[in-house]
Amino acid sequence: MSTTAAVVVYGATGHTGRFVVAELRRHGFATIVSGRDAARLEQLAAEWPDVVVRPAAVDDPASLDRALAGAAAVVNCAGPFAVTAGPVVEAALRAGVPYVDVAAEIEANASMFVDHAEAARKTCTPVVPAMAFYGGLGDLLVTAAMGEWRAADEVHVAYGLSSWHPTPGTRQAGQVSQERRGGRRVRFADGALQYHDDEPVEQEWLFPEPLGRRSVLAEFTMADVVTVPSHLSVPAVRTYMTVEAARDLAGQDAPEPRPVDDLGRSDQTFVVDVLVRAGGVERRATARGRDIYAVTAPLAVEAVRRLLDGRTRTTGLASAGAMFDAADFLQALDPQLSVELPHF
Numbered sequence: 001m002s003t004t005a006a007v008v009v010y011g012a013t014g015h016t017g018r019f020v021v022a023e024l025r026r027h028g029f030a031t032i033v034s035g036r037d038a039a040r041l042e043q044l045a046a047e048w049p050d051v052v053v054r055p056a057a058v059d060d061p062a063s064l065d066r067a068l069a070g071a072a073a074v075v076n077c078a079g080p081f082a083v084t085a086g087p088v089v090e091a092a093l094r095a096g097v098p099y100v101d102v103a104a105e106i107e108a109n110a111s112m113f114v115d116h117a118e119a120a121r122k123t124c125t126p127v128v129p130a131m132a133f134y135g136g137l138g139d140l141l142v143t144a145a146m147g148e149w150r151a152a153d154e155v156h157v158a159y160g161l162s163s164w165h166p167t168p169g170t171r172q173a174g175q176v177s178q179e180r181r182g183g184r185r186v187r188f189a190d191g192a193l194q195y196h197d198d199e200p201v202e203q204e205w206l207f208p209e210p211l212g213r214r215s216v217l218a219e220f221t222m223a224d225v226v227t228v229p230s231h232l233s234v235p236a237v238r239t240y241m242t243v244e245a246a247r248d249l250a251g252q253d254a255p256e257p258r259p260v261d262d263l264g265r266s267d268q269t270f271v272v273d274v275l276v277r278a279g280g281v282e283r284r285a286t287a288r289g290r291d292i293y294a295v296t297a298p299l300a301v302e303a304v305r306r307l308l309d310g311r312t313r314t315t316g317l318a319s320a321g322a323m324f325d326a327a328d329f330l331q332a333l334d335p336q337l338s339v340e341l342p343h344f
Helices: 015-026 038-047 061-068 081-095 106-123 133-146 168-180 224-230 243-250 292-309 326-331
Strands: 007-010 031-035 052-055 073-076 099-101 154-161 185-189 192-196 201-206 213-218 237-242 269-278 281-290 337-340
Touching: 007 015, 007 061, 015 031, 015 292, 031 038, 038 052, 052 061, 061 081, 073 081, 073 292, 081 099, 081 106, 081 168, 099 292, 106 168, 106 224, 133 154, 133 224, 133 269, 133 281, 133 292, 133 326, 133 337, 154 213, 154 224, 154 243, 185 224, 185 237, 213 243, 224 237, 237 243, 281 292, 326 337
Parallel strands: 007 031, 007 073, 031 052, 073 099, 154 237
Antiparallel strands: 154 269, 185 192, 201 213, 213 237, 269 281, 281 337
């Protein structure tokens, strides 16, 4: 392991948190594992003896300060982020260290931009929310597809998942989001988040091969509706989900992800297909990979690497597409992620 300052993973014992710890160690980062459950953290340390254990609770700011003391950065993997994001980013701002989270909760992402942008700007502390499969990946693909464009007439992000076996954390976060919305649905249209009671609409999307034409639920809204408009001028961001995956998520009997390889990944595969239009011109970007939870780890860790070595385009609070060179970032994720980007 590296002798440089360590990266803290808050929520390290969760499904995604474990992938992030493994990815940090693969890149030679010293790692501090943190979270509320000290016993589970010690079990993790028994698997990886070189990690440091620092328990902390979001309702105990002093414990968070101790967890981040002397650290280089923090990655927040602990949902629901409606509960954890505020306290952990505030601890990062007090410590003056970069903050990255993997939140896919739309309202938590929106609150991050509203509540913490000014403090991040004043302290010049990098803060990158939604640095995950939902929110971060779509934002990077949209930004890469747009190239020199800073505005577009339409942005579409279609998720082609072979299946979706949600983790308990995903289900809990979804329940929190539903409660915050009063059971209503959300979309980004006319330049703003809108809450509505419209029924989901099923349509078809022509994915690149091997998926091809698939039935999708339109306005199956994900965190891209926060990240993309945070730095690009777009009146609407529409996201879509393959019907089979949406049914998996809705079904209470869908099993949790089951590892099938040495990296702990499930057999789930995905294609994320992005289409942007401006002035009658279309541009497309596509990403393919395996296991939406596992691929979040290289996304988050690559963000940490670039924040720490200065490969950034701005400071303060920004989405992935605004903070990093989107095309270069995506191409650096090979072989975990295969991308097809437009040539300019």
